[in-house]
Amino acid sequence: MAALFPLAASRRHPAGLLARLVRRPSAVLGLVLLGLVAGMGLAAPVLYPGDPLDMVGTPLQWPGADPAFPLGTDMLGRDLSAGIAYGAQISLLIGVVATLVALVIGVGIGAAAGYYGGRTEAALMRLTELFQTIPPFLFTLAIVAVLQPSIPTIVLAIGLTGWPALARLVRAEVLRLRDGDLVQSSIVIGASDLRIVGLHILPNVSAPVIVSASILVANAILAESSLAFLGLGDPNVVSWGGMVGAGREVIRTDWFVAAVPGLAIVTAVLGLNLLGDGLNDALDRKREGR
Template identity: 90%
Template sequence: MTGTLTISAARPRPAGLVARLIRRPSAVVGLALLGLVAGAGLAAPVLYPGDPLDMIGAPLQWPGMDPAFPLGTDMLGRDIAAGITHGARISLMIGAVATLVALVIGVGIGAGAGYYGGRVEAALMRLTELFQTIPPFLFTLAIVAVLQPSIPTIVLAIGLTGWPGLARLVRAEVLRLRDGELVQASIVIGASDARIIGLHILPNVLAPVVVSASILVANAILTESSLAFLGLGDPNVVSWGGMVGAGREVIRTDWFVAAAPGLAIVAAVLALNLLGDGLNDALDLKRALR
């Protein structure tokens, strides 16, 4: 019973978590910004039902010149506001799915290494260290260049390069919990490894994983934007990074073409980082890692 209380104490209660979260200004600002970005993405098909890559206006109209184009148009006459709202959907989708891929790999490898130890841990940690020796962006760039730019390829590449840090974090947490009384009692009564890991270990690793996930989403958005800026984004969809890359050609005369999507990237990444900081405090991650 004592072991149960000791381990379960690390699990945050949903009601208490929300209460602590809304008391933190960084979390509130982050949630508000993220809500705006997500709302723009969800409303994109309603506000701009056409293809955002269509050339529908005169080129290089400044913001405010035409009410139909509140943020102006780019060099080809494409609506910048339509591109930003549709780009929000792409960026958030890529960030979320790539993070999910990294979570599956990182949590799986970290939990396996921490729980089984010995040769299994040594092999999995050497694999993790191998991935950590390769610069993540260069590795992502190489994968996308070889497999051809597309949303599935970009998601896979970002996910494959984002898991090593998470794996090490999960391994450290599992090592801390593996020798707890509840886990040892479960082993004695013959509970399977999958049951022990799934019911008694992973739920108590949730706090640091959630915080890390918010940072991974922000990194994924930055990586996708960087790839698109370099011309390695999916050419069939609008992307914030691609819009910035196209706008650099007229940055001296019509800076708003690159500035508007650039500010969208800043808002999304800032929102996720602020939310991560708020979650870090609300989940009391420092105490959980002791």
């Protein structure tokens, strides 16, 4: 059975997966960078108990000029360190939740199309192609502009535009697996479609889905930052993109106001991409023996 579905078997041994993961420098570096971002977000209420939008110092203090503000202050005297920490919370929250929305839609549509085939597959794939013809960021921009900027709206918009590629990936994997002996045997003995898909197919699609999810989180963080840069972020929270957008007004004289949150975005996205590459290698069945 394990020979037929090695990925499902490997899921019962997470220690083996972790061991393969830590042998890959890119994955380790990605985990470290992502851990730094997550740690900042978790520690934000403790390190900066006040409102990060409050004006607490002299405007445009350069990093290192005042120990109370290690990363400096912006043009309104807001602490950039507090903004970076609270921005990590917002970026990771939006990235993870929007990815979950995309996963539910993409995996559901891809699994249904691949398993049932026929008219169901044709209809679902035409729907997927329709969404793929619309530029994702423009679609996200239109949704947020119509529904008004807020965290739930941004999450919904990014999730609704992130699923088509995942749906096609899942469909291809399900098509490959549905004719396998285990699935066909389950059909013969009368197992329900939900049980077959949930127990015998989706666990073996998990590897590419996990890798794709890490990329989706990175893309969601970039999309939210882009929206906030354009003034379509939630005005009630601190956002890295919003900080970059505000800093462009003084980019010629006080470039650090935009550079500091820009570096935070780069760190988070780079960490997720490196982790995705490492997961891709660690979950690749052809490389497990390496």
